[in-house]
Amino acid sequence: MELLNNLAIGFGVAMTPANLGFALIGALIGTLIGVLPGIGPIATIAMLLPLTFHLEPVSGLIMLAGIFYGAQYGGSTTAILVNLPGETSSVVTCIDGHQMARQGKAGSALAIAALGSFFAGTVATFIIAAFAPPLARVGQSFGAPEYFSLMVLGLIAAVVLAHGSVLKAIAMIILGLLLGLVGTDGQTASQRFTFDITQLSDGIDFAVLAIGVFGVGEVIANLTRGEESRSVMSARIARLWPTREDFKLAWPAVLRGTGLGSILGVLPGGGATLSSFAAYVLEKKIARDPSRFGRGAVEGVAGPESANNAGAQTSFIPMLTLGIPGNAVMALMIGAMTIHGIQPGPQVMSERPQLFWGMVASMWIGNLMLLVINLPLIGIWVQLLKVPYRFLYLSILLFCAIGVYTIGNSTFSVLIAAFFGVAGYIFMRLECEPAPMILGFVLGPLMEDNLRRAMRISSGDPMIFLNRPISLGLLIAAAILLLIVALPAIRRGRQEAFQES
């Protein structure tokens, strides 16, 4: 009954009018940016980080979480209606969802996506509630060597499971680790990489880096690409409720998608995108008649849509229980926590049960809100697609600038953000994904700290990482992951999985 007690605490926190309001704001902003191509959840959460400094920690995190899962809903709406994925996690929804819309079954596709997502969200909420406490207890028994090895595993897995070149992704992690070292060395109080600039002695602010790379960098990338033409399907949505036949086909796919997404979300590097791709491949594999896929198969919408929502939510588990971010959004959430002086890790659950369980409960409430708000509002969201990018980017740019300035009333921060904006654009052009860099940046100082502590425990013997069984196991897992990805067959399969669209 501990579970119900914990959830009761959580709902007590999440149901206060203020927190309900923030969940609603988060869900709405999330849907909005999910609908709009050219701005994703990472950039939005980065942009709104400065705003959350002025909120209660719980409220801030509730809002940011709402943006993340709200974006999964919004992204699928445009995927189905306009054949434009608002987010990468809804790329596969385009394939069958848009075909359904063309056959006049847009309402059915939207309803199945929404209901499947809600179901997945509900299950994922309970999974978090059930599995987080035991995991946190495991985490509490970890010492410095175990933590260091766990972070190594987390970083490696995040690289291997993400798409793109593995070598480049590892290099980006190292770059992130290096950027995390800028500032005053906590142990020796000497300056590192500060170019004798006073403002850099406290290090690069996490929010400034994230806003620069993801916010400003994305604006530049989109502007250089030029505006794409969007044709919004004006077909009216005849009926919103799926037929009994659609239901019968959809619900097993929803169950499978939820299961797959819940598992993949927990893995480092997992989360919404990987889950939706994997779910689509699975549905296609087990279907009696795979040729229906690509021509409006209901399962092709139900599976991935449930999976991306389940994955989005269970990716909170390693972040909340161990303090290890599995993807860039979780790294941003960790940044948001540290800004409020909360040290992420297994102790969060016991020391701040209100924060932890309040967030978990708010995810379920937020999902319910999305279901209730979104289906009736679909018309409005589609209208928003017609907003040209030249208005959008000016607003994004301005919010980046003001947001960064307000962090420390520092004009220098704005200049740093501009610098990282250009850097972020160069990374994107060279196909070096910036997300692993953010992971490295967040984990860098923690890793160095744990490395130094481990070395002091072992009086300078690096074998300590191999002598401790848990640490050894984690490092072996990391090595296996690296080996697997080096095998040509798997590398090819991995590329195909991400190029399915």
Added chain:
Amino acid sequence: MTADSPSNAPPHHPLHILARKNVLAGLMFIAIAALGLWLSRDYPIGTALRMGTGYVPRLLCWFLMGLGAAIVVQGLREKAAPPERISWQQLMPIVVVTTSLVAFALAIEQIGLVLSILLLVGIGAIAARDIKIWETLVAAVVLIALSWAIFILGLGLTIPVWPVW
């Protein structure tokens, strides 16, 4: 990513191999690592037991340099599409966006929020392919009102709104 345009790229010039994405990316990492090593040349390294300021940074830089070299090699060996031409049209947004942010940073404490937003929007609008002056003005007014409502009214931040004389 941007579409490749093989049609107008001249055939194999020896320098073109350097313009491949992977080669450039690898060179970038090598350059960053070299900068890091140069900056940390005087940082005490210490021992594994008592790591000095320079231990971890230099370790990471060497690692990054190795990775960069591997990426360059990978880039040289692959059969890559010819590099994209970079046109002025593509570079312009970088300059414009950066300028607008720098202008905002320099202006905000001197002339206040309202005029700084005008400045940022005014400069930033140049990056759009088709600027419409009236539209931009309306956008600026809306954004000023919105920023004021969120940051000054809502969050009660102490940002100067108007120029301080």
